[in-house]
Amino acid sequence: GENVEQHPSTLSVQEGDSAVIKCTYSDSASNYFPWYKQELGKRPQLIIDIRSNVGEKKDQRIAVTLNKTAKHFSLHITETQPEDSAVYFCAASDSFNDMRFGAGTRLTVKP
Amino acid sequence: NAGVTQTPKFQVLKTGQSMTLQCAQDMNHEYMSWYRQDPGMGLRLIHYSVGAGITDQGEVPNGYNVSRSTTEDFPLRLLSAAPSQTSVYFCASTVRGTETQYFGPGTRLLVL
Numbered sequence: 001g002e003n004v005e006q007h008p009s010t011l012s013v014q015e016g017d018s019a020v021i022k023c024t025y026s027d028s029a030s031n032y033f034p035w036y037k038q039e040l041g042k043r044p045q046l047i048i049d050i051r052s053n054v055g056e057k058k059d060q061r062i063a064v065t066l067n068k069t070a071k072h073f074s075l076h077i078t079e080t081q082p083e084d085s086a087v088y089f090c091a092a093s094d095s096f097n098d099m100r101f102g103a104g105t106r107l108t109v110k111p
Numbered sequence: 112n113a114g115v116t117q118t119p120k121f122q123v124l125k126t127g128q129s130m131t132l133q134c135a136q137d138m139n140h141e142y143m144s145w146y147r148q149d150p151g152m153g154l155r156l157i158h159y160s161v162g163a164g165i166t167d168q169g170e171v172p173n174g175y176n177v178s179r180s181t182t183e184d185f186p187l188r189l190l191s192a193a194p195s196q197t198s199v200y201f202c203a204s205t206v207r208g209t210e211t212q213y214f215g216p217g218t219r220l221l222v223l
Contacts, residue, residue, distance in 0.1 A: 001170070004153075032210045043201060043214040044154070089153055096142050096210045097161075097169065101153035 002027040004092050006102025014110050019080050021105045023090035024072040030092040033066060033073050038087045038104075047088075048075070080109045112137050115215035117202050123221045124192040132187040132218050134202030142205035143185040144169070144212065145177065147198040154201065160185055161207075192222045 003026040013019050025033075034049035050057045050064045050073065057064050061080075066073040073092075077084055087106050093099035118133045136143065144159040156169030160179040174196060176188040189196060199219050203212040 006153075009151075034211065043216050044212075045214070046211055049211065091154075093210055096205045096212070097144065097156065097159045097167070099156065099210065099212065100170075101155070103151050103153045 002030055002092055002094075002098065002100040004090060004100045004102045006090050006105055008105060009103065010106045010108070012108045012110065013080055015080060015082060017080055019075075019077040019084070019107055019109075021075045021088055021090070021107070022072060023074070023092070023102050024070075025092040025100075026071065027092070027094070028068075028071065029094045032093050032099075033064070034091050034099075035062075035064060035075050036089045036091070036101075038089065040086075044089060077107075080107075082109050082111050085109045114138065115202055115204050115213055117200075117215040117218050119218060120216070121219045121221075123223065124189075125223055126192060126194060128192050130189050130192065132189075132200055132202075132220075134185045134187065134215055135183050136185075136202075136204040136213075136215075137183065138204060138213070139182060140204035140213070141182065141207040143179065144203045144205070145175070145185070145187045146201045146203065146214075147171065148201060148217075149198050157187065157200075189220075192220075194222045196220065197222045 031052040036044035038044045063076045090102040145157040146154040158177040202215040
């Protein structure tokens, strides 16, 4: 089955700096790569996703890049703000019932 | 729309007790799933359903049962609770043919 590794486990940045979180996956059949944000005590919420036929996708301050050959994808957050502080999860799947999540990255944005 | 709802929000059980975690969605999504979230391990799939009357096992099904009698409801049953089942449980729904998971607010379960 799929195995997803996520790094780093914790990340601290100054407000206004950029943050990058990286994930690697093992199953070449995976074709859907979502990123979820989870604030303390809340549910995971989808912030951006990418499919294997696309190399990069942007939505305002967040972007995701995918390298299928190397089997890794990354989340980029620019101009970070304190409200970006949360745990971020990556995932990889080839179907809704085969989604494997990374262990999460706790991002802290210092004002 | 309320989206995906879960009850209870928090529960304490003693080892060996049974209980049912409730999940409902009002988005008419055909797919529903149960995940558990443990520290440092992300989310892991317990059971899923692709429609009323159809369920199947996920990555970590042992100790849990599910049923799907209606499109809206997908309860998760713990048959005989064990301390290893202490976790946060999330229910999710998905539009048929897609993969995006819409999560409920979660149930925090403590088994003593």
